[in-house]
Amino acid sequence: MRASQKDFENAMNQVKLLKKDPGNEVKLKLYSLYKQATEGPCNMPKPGVFDLINKAKWDAWNALGSLPKETARQNYVDLVSSLSSSLESSSQVEPGTDRKSTGYETLMVTSEDGITKIMLNRPTKKNALNVEMYHEIMHALKAASKDDSAITVLTGNGDYYSSGNDLTNFTDIPPGGVEEKAKNGAILLREFVGCFIDFPKPLIAVVNGPAVGISVTLLGLFDAVYASDRATFHTPFSHLGQSPEGCSSYTFPKIMSPAKATEMLVFGKKLTAGEACAQGLVTEVFPDSTFQKEVWTRLKAFAKLPPNAMRISKEIIRNREKEKLHAVNAEECSVLQGRWLSDECMNAVVNFLSRKSKL
Numbered sequence: 001m002r003a004s005q006k007d008f009e010n011a012m013n014q015v016k017l018l019k020k021d022p023g024n025e026v027k028l029k030l031y032s033l034y035k036q037a038t039e040g041p042c043n044m045p046k047p048g049v050f051d052l053i054n055k056a057k058w059d060a061w062n063a064l065g066s067l068p069k070e071t072a073r074q075n076y077v078d079l080v081s082s083l084s085s086s087l088e089s090s091s092q093v094e095p096g097t098d099r100k101s102t103g104y105e106t107l108m109v110t111s112e113d114g115i116t117k118i119m120l121n122r123p124t125k126k127n128a129l130n131v132e133m134y135h136e137i138m139h140a141l142k143a144a145s146k147d148d149s150a151i152t153v154l155t156g157n158g159d160y161y162s163s164g165n166d167l168t169n170f171t172d173i174p175p176g177g178v179e180e181k182a183k184n185g186a187i188l189l190r191e192f193v194g195c196f197i198d199f200p201k202p203l204i205a206v207v208n209g210p211a212v213g214i215s216v217t218l219l220g221l222f223d224a225v226y227a228s229d230r231a232t233f234h235t236p237f238s239h240l241g242q243s244p245e246g247c248s249s250y251t252f253p254k255i256m257s258p259a260k261a262t263e264m265l266v267f268g269k270k271l272t273a274g275e276a277c278a279q280g281l282v283t284e285v286f287p288d289s290t291f292q293k294e295v296w297t298r299l300k301a302f303a304k305l306p307p308n309a310m311r312i313s314k315e316i317i318r319n320r321e322k323e324k325l326h327a328v329n330a331e332e333c334s335v336l337q338g339r340w341l342s343d344e345c346m347n348a349v350v351n352f353l354s355r356k357s358k359l
């Protein structure tokens with residue numbers, strides 16, 4: 001039996017209720033079938049090569065050629081029906097449940113023994129920071145700054161600490177185009193880094209594995225950095241056509257000398273944990289086999305110290321730099337905004353995404 005218009009509308013509603021993301025490939029398939037079913041064959045002009053998302057959509061729709069509208073409608077309904085049985089539906093979520101009050105989508109946040117632990121929780125993506133994660137980290141930091149814990153820890157779930165900015169952040173182009181995307185990215189980044197600059201309690205990084213990009217640069221704003229000997233520290237900004245952020249253009253030369261900072265931030269030299277420790281970026285390195293046990297024992301002891309004294313001591317160590325750090329942050333974001341629009345950056349992102357079949 002052919003799918004009716006009613007079946008098609010039901011399927012469209014069903015798609016909105018899917019709780020789990022079915023993935024880019026399926027979303028493109030759904031999009032193309034929807035367009036074919038409602039508008040017929042694609043006769044739109046092909047988007048430019050840098051308009052990544054719209055080009056992928058156009059390609060998917062155009063690939064359907066002259067498939068009849070009714071067949072596309074049937075295929076759409078069949079595809080949604082197969083998805084609904086394999087993916088959980090959000091209709092099972094309690095009405096009125098506020099996700100933010102019950103938990104985070106990209107983080108695991110716990111508070112015990114005087115320590116608030118913010119764990120990056122996208123292990124299958126090596127804890128890459130997507131836009132939602134940037135927002136959730138800001139939210140978690142603001143909450144931690146006001147809770148009863150004495151210290152706050154950032155760490156990663158799985159084998160990576162973090163692979164840095166999620167490169168798919170570049171693909172979702174809004175109607176205002178790439179310029180608007182870059183502008184919004186710079187606003188988000190400035191606010192995000194600002195939360196680290198202003199964080200009032202001791203902030204400790206427990207670097208459980210390799211760290212890339214912004215997860216490395218931010219370390220200059222932490223009060224202590226403990227690393228497993230499995231961790232590496234890599235800022236491939238030039239390879240990506242980008243420039244340093246997280247105030248690293250200021251903190252790294254101070255921490256490790258301008259020449260060593262250049263090797264990392266300009267030439268993309270990857271440091272081992274031992275090298276990062278020798279250069280002052282890491283406070284102490286532990287064997288991976290005993291890392292968690294040793295670090296958490298130490299952190300629990302720190303968390304028993306008088307919290308007000310720790311807060312005030314942090315303030316006196318950090319406060320005279322705050323204004324400078326905010327100015328550096330603003331400048332870095334403005335430079336990056338321009339970099340994101342460059343061919344060098346676009347090409348590097350396209351290369352990564354096409355290697356990973358995300359386009």
Ligand SMILES: CCCCCCCCCC/C=C/CC(=O)SCCNC(=O)CCNC(=O)[C@H](O)C(C)(C)COP(=O)(O)OP(=O)(O)OC[C@H]1O[C@@H](n2cnc3c(N)ncnc32)[C@H](O)[C@@H]1OP(=O)(O)O
Binds near residue numbers: 128181
């Ligand atoms: C203009 C828009 C702006 C938007 C808003 C942005 C605001 C802030 C920007 C701040 C800028 C920060 C700069 C940086 O952080 S630069 C660093 C960026 N990161 C990278 O270049 C790392 C890229 N990843 C890799 O090189 C490798 O994945 C890896 C980390 C070396 C691991 O390699 P391995 O072979 O072990 O594993 P896979 O590659 O198979 O990875 C497993 C899956 O994870 C996905 N993945 C990993 N890292 C990222 C990433 N950074 N972005 C997106 N996805 C990532 C990978 O694709 C695999 O996914 P799959 O299983 O679905 O294929």
